[in-house]
Amino acid sequence: MRWSAWGSVPLVVVAAYACSDFEATDTAPASDGGDAGDAEDAGSDATPAADGSSDAPMAPFCEIDGGTICEDFDDPQSSRFPLPYTTDGGTITIVDDPHYSPPKALRATYSPIDAGGCNYAIIESATLGAPAPNGFHAEYKVRLAKLSGIANIGARIYMAAADGGRNCDYYVWVTPTGASLHVGNNQGDSDDHALGERPIVGQWSHLTIDVHGAAGAQKVEVTVDDKVALVDTAVRPECAFDTALRTVEVGLHCVDETVAGDLDIAVDDVRVIVR
Numbered sequence: 001m002r003w004s005a006w007g008s009v010p011l012v013v014v015a016a017y018a019c020s021d022f023e024a025t026d027t028a029p030a031s032d033g034g035d036a037g038d039a040e041d042a043g044s045d046a047t048p049a050a051d052g053s054s055d056a057p058m059a060p061f062c063e064i065d066g067g068t069i070c071e072d073f074d075d076p077q078s079s080r081f082p083l084p085y086t087t088d089g090g091t092i093t094i095v096d097d098p099h100y101s102p103p104k105a106l107r108a109t110y111s112p113i114d115a116g117g118c119n120y121a122i123i124e125s126a127t128l129g130a131p132a133p134n135g136f137h138a139e140y141k142v143r144l145a146k147l148s149g150i151a152n153i154g155a156r157i158y159m160a161a162a163d164g165g166r167n168c169d170y171y172v173w174v175t176p177t178g179a180s181l182h183v184g185n186n187q188g189d190s191d192d193h194a195l196g197e198r199p200i201v202g203q204w205s206h207l208t209i210d211v212h213g214a215a216g217a218q219k220v221e222v223t224v225d226d227k228v229a230l231v232d233t234a235v236r237p238e239c240a241f242d243t244a245l246r247t248v249e250v251g252l253h254c255v256d257e258t259v260a261g262d263l264d265i266a267v268d269d270v271r272v273i274v275r
Contacts, residue, residue: 089119091121094106121255127247136159138155140155157209158249179195196229197224
């Protein structure tokens, strides 16, 4: 089932999420402002807003640095990811809660219904074709509310050769006990690198996938909550020559219901920057 825009109505109406596993008050952790007296003594190190106040809300995530493509899901009319796509058992919606940066985030769910094959609850960008001769940096926030098996989560980055042929994808997949980075091509060749850190169920995590280096000699590094989960690792040869950002997907990718179980995630503040 494919929709053409955020405002489109799916053919299958999804029930309201009054019984969600998400907590309605779950937002990004607030920073510790310290003692007010200390701030006065130091002259306050808060950055003043345009109106002279120091407690005005921060600018939306994507206005701070939009990168090559960026989405914080706060604008229902955004056209950065114009191709929502779900298969039977999957749902994808924009929600008020939970969110990392207010006021909204993306929620993706999946429940096995004997659909077989790859199942999806994603949004997809248009073809970008952005030159990336020295790789890319991708980051996003993800919150796992329900993880009953294996899930490919968050942002999936598709790279292509400069002539548009051959493409490789990068994404993180998680289980209740571990996580890995997948790097593979459309010929069925792939590597799965075990990660030393993983997102924790029930809380927001900040993930980055960083591919760097010249074509043919690229390496990849992954961090989870600013901790290195995969140290610089050589990208498989055929993928190391893909030097254009083709597309980006966000949500639950190619869910295999035989190992997935019920899945419920939220994603926020997605940004990809080419090098």
